[in-house]
Amino acid sequence: MKPVVVVLWRDAWYDASETRAEDWDSECLVKTTGWVRPCPPHGHETCDALHIAGERFPDSKKEYRSVTHVPRVLVISVRKE
Numbered sequence: 001m002k003p004v005v006v007v008l009w010r011d012a013w014y015d016a017s018e019t020r021a022e023d024w025d026s027e028c029l030v031k032t033t034g035w036v037r038p039c040p041p042h043g044h045e046t047c048d049a050l051h052i053a054g055e056r057f058p059d060s061k062k063e064y065r066s067v068t069h070v071p072r073v074l075v076i077s078v079r080k081e
């Protein structure tokens with residue numbers, strides 16, 4: 001089984017309730033934990049994303065779900081858990 005990884009990345013957060021500039025965070029850091037998956041067939045010739053599945057079914061043909069797609073340019077670090 002592939003190792004679980006923790007990916008630290010910068011999200012492009014938007015919250016409609018934050019109407020004043022003073023309410024905004026300068027950046028929104030996120031940690032996503034899961035299994036790195038190969039590129040799904042999303043129609044791009046080249047892929048610039050890291051695909052991380054948050055859930056795994058050990059006894060199913062569909063082994064993974066809840067995949068987060070993070071543009072690699074936003075990834076700060078990837079470490080094995």
Ligand SMILES: [Zn+2]
Binds near residue numbers: 039040042048049050
């Ligand atoms: Zn991809």
